[in-house]
Amino acid sequence: MYVNIGGDMSVPAGSVSAVINLETVLPSCKSMTEFIESEDDRNRLQYLTEDIPRTLVMTDTKTYISSLSSSVLEKRLEKS
Numbered sequence: 854m855y856v857n858i859g860g861d862m863s864v865p866a867g868s869v870s871a872v873i874n875l876e877t878v879l880p881s882c883k884s885m886t887e888f889i890e891s892e893d894d895r896n897r898l899q900y901l902t903e904d905i906p907r908t909l910v911m912t913d914t915k916t917y918i919s920s921l922s923s924s925v926l927e928k929r930l931e932k933s
Contacts, residue, residue, distance in 0.1 A: 854933040858910050858926060859901040859919035866933035871911040874923035892916040 855863040878885050889909070892898040900906070902920035910917040910926065919926070 856926075856929045856933050858917055858929075859908075859921045862899075862901050862917065864910075864912050864917075866930055868912040868914070869910060869930060870913065871909075872923050872926050872930070873909040873911070875906050875909055875918075876922075889916075 854866045856866045856869065857863045858869075873885075880886075889898065897914070898916050898918070900918045902918070904920040906918045906920065908919045908921055908923045908926055910919055
């Protein structure tokens, strides 16, 4: 089963390893900033929106930044 994670992007539900609410991560959180930069350097980061980023979705092969809330994404994953 596939899950829409924002925009027109759908991923296999089983490939999602984490959904992180970026609204609760402090901008000063160095480890999260380093992780995002690392994913970008490895060409594994994809922005699904130009709006305010709300959620980071990690899959087996890529990391996505979505404008959907983490609660919406978690509900979609539970239904799949």
